[in-house]
Amino acid sequence: xxxRYDSRTTIxxxxxxxxxxxxxxxxISHAGTxxxxxxxxxxxxAAEKKxxxxxxxxxxxxxxxxKLDQNVACAVAGITADANILINYARxxxxxxxxxxxxxxxxxxxxHQVCDWKQGYTQFGGLRPFGVSFLYAGWDxxxxxQLYHSDPSGNYGGWKATAIGxxxxxxxxxxxxxxxxxxxxDEALKLAVKVLAKTMDSTALTSEKLEFGVLKRENEKVKWxxxxxxxxxxxxxxxxxxxxxxxxxx
Amino acid sequence: VSTQSTGLHCTHSMDSVxxxxxxxxxxLAADGSANRSIYSITQxxxxxMRLDDTKLLVGAGEYGDVDQFTNYIQKxxxxxxxxxxxxxxxxxxxxxxxxxxxxxxxxxxxxxxxLLAGVDPVGVEVVExxxxxxxxxxxxxxxYLASLNKLNYGAHGYISYFLLSLLDKYYKIGMTxxxxxxxxxxxxxxxxxxxxxxxxxxVVKILKTDGTFEVLHTGEDSHVPLSD
Numbered sequence: 001x002x003x004r005y006d007s008r009t010t011i012x013x014x015x016x017x018x019x020x021x022x023x024x025x026x027x028i029s030h031a032g033t034x035x036x037x038x039x040x041x042x043x044x045x046a047a048e049k050k051x052x053x054x055x056x057x058x059x060x061x062x063x064x065x066x067k068l069d070q071n072v073a074c075a076v077a078g079i080t081a082d083a084n085i086l087i088n089y090a091r092x093x094x095x096x097x098x099x100x101x102x103x104x105x106x107x108x109x110x111x112h113q114v115c116d117w118k119q120g121y122t123q124f125g126g127l128r129p130f131g132v133s134f135l136y137a138g139w140d141x142x143x144x145x146q147l148y149h150s151d152p153s154g155n156y157g158g159w160k161a162t163a164i165g166x167x168x169x170x171x172x173x174x175x176x177x178x179x180x181x182x183x184x185x186d187e188a189l190k191l192a193v194k195v196l197a198k199t200m201d202s203t204a205l206t207s208e209k210l211e212f213g214v215l216k217r218e219n220e221k222v223k224w225x226x227x228x229x230x231x232x233x234x235x236x237x238x239x240x241x242x243x244x245x246x247x248x249x250x
Numbered sequence: 251v252s253t254q255s256t257g258l259h260c261t262h263s264m265d266s267v268x269x270x271x272x273x274x275x276x277x278l279a280a281d282g283s284a285n286r287s288i289y290s291i292t293q294x295x296x297x298x299m300r301l302d303d304t305k306l307l308v309g310a311g312e313y314g315d316v317d318q319f320t321n322y323i324q325k326x327x328x329x330x331x332x333x334x335x336x337x338x339x340x341x342x343x344x345x346x347x348x349x350x351x352x353x354x355x356x357x358x359x360x361x362x363x364x365l366l367a368g369v370d371p372v373g374v375e376v377v378e379x380x381x382x383x384x385x386x387x388x389x390x391x392x393x394y395l396a397s398l399n400k401l402n403y404g405a406h407g408y409i410s411y412f413l414l415s416l417l418d419k420y421y422k423i424g425m426t427x428x429x430x431x432x433x434x435x436x437x438x439x440x441x442x443x444x445x446x447x448x449x450x451x452x453v454v455k456i457l458k459t460d461g462t463f464e465v466l467h468t469g470e471d472s473h474v475p476l477s478d
Contacts, residue, residue, distance in 0.1 A: 099349075100345065100346055100349050101338070101342035101345050101346055102341060102342065102345040103339060103341065103342045103345075106334065106336060108334070109334050141373065142336045219376060219381070220374050220375060220376045220381065221376040
C-alpha cells in the first residue's frame, strides 16, 4: 500500500508520513557510524570510515569530517555526494553571514539555515530529499560549545552526546549510560573509542578505519583538529576495550 | 533655507547629530528640530532610535531617506532578535547597516548619514594571532557613501564643522557621565552662538554598560541637566 505514496516527496501518505524522507533516513542507517560528544573543554566527533583500501590516496579528502567555518566542523553519515552539496551550502551561508555582519555566524543559526534548505526538498520542487545526516560541532560566544544533529527531514536538535549512522541506537544507549557533564576532552575521546568499538563489526579497532576530530578553544581561538593516525593509535591503545559491557548484559 | 537639491547627493544637512564614548557609557545627541523650507514644523522631534536594549541609531540627511532607512534597519535588527533569540553585537549591527546603506546607494541617490552607538559585554578576541579587547561602549560613524568608522566621537551635518574641532580639544577618553554631559552643553553653546539655524532643544540618550538607558531633554537654557 505504501508504494503508491513513495514516489513523490511532496505528498503525504494517508497515515501522514513522508515516505521519501523515511527512505532517506533508511539510507543513512547503513552509513558509517558517527558519534559526537560534548565535554567541558570541547567537542569530539568520531566516525567509522566505510571506504578503506590500501590504494586510497590519503590526505586528499576526508570521507566523514569537514570544516564548515573557523568555529564549526561537521561529521557526515549518508550519501557523500549529497553531503558535499550541503557542506558547500553551509560554507556559503557562513561566509555570507560573515560578509554581512563581519562576525562568525552563530552555530545554531547555521544549522537552522541548512535545515530550512533541507526542508525545502521535502515540500516542493519534486526533488528527493538529501540522504545525509550531520553532526555539527562548534563554538560561539552566545552558547559556548554546542553539538547539533540534523536529518533529511530538516529537523535538528542540540545534544550533549549523540550518534548517527549504523548501530546508532547501540551507540546512543551506551552514551546515555556513560556520558557525564564533567567530562574532559580526554574522557570524551576515550568514550568515543569505546562506543565505536561496540558499534563496529570488526574485532579490532585500527586508526585506518576511523576518523576523529576535536573542536576546542586555545587562547580564545577556536581550533578544529583531526587526529593523525599516530594520535589515534595512541588513543585506542589507552582505552581498555575489554571492559566494555553491553547494556543488555545482566 | 536648505541648500540641498533632490537628485544630487547632499553632503550636509541641517540636522544636528553628534555623539561620543565615555568611561562606561556611550552618548548620542540630536537636535529636536524638523524644518521644511522657512518653517519649523516642530522642535520636539526625537530622532534617536532604539535598535534594541543595547543599541541606538540616529540618522541625518535627506528626510525621507533617513526615516525610511533607519526604520528599515531597526526592523531588521528586531527580526534578527526574534528569529535567532540572540542579540547582534554593535559591531555586527554597524556592518549590517553599512552593507544595507551601500546597497541602497547603488540603486538610486541616497542621502543618509548614520551614528550607531552600542554597549557590549567585555571580552577578548584573537585576530590573526593578536589578542584584542572587545566590548564595552562603542560608537560607529557612517556617512552617506556607507564608509564606516569606529570612533570615540563623531558628528554629522553642518554642525560637524563647529563641533569636531571643539571635541578634538575637549574630548577625553574615559570621561564620567557628568563630564560627558558638561561637554554636550559646551557643544550646544557653541552651536547656539555660531550656527545660523536656531536649535533650541536637544535630546540626549545615554546607554550605560550596566544596562541602563537614559533620555535627557534640554531645558530653557538649552542645556542638559547634569548628573552622575
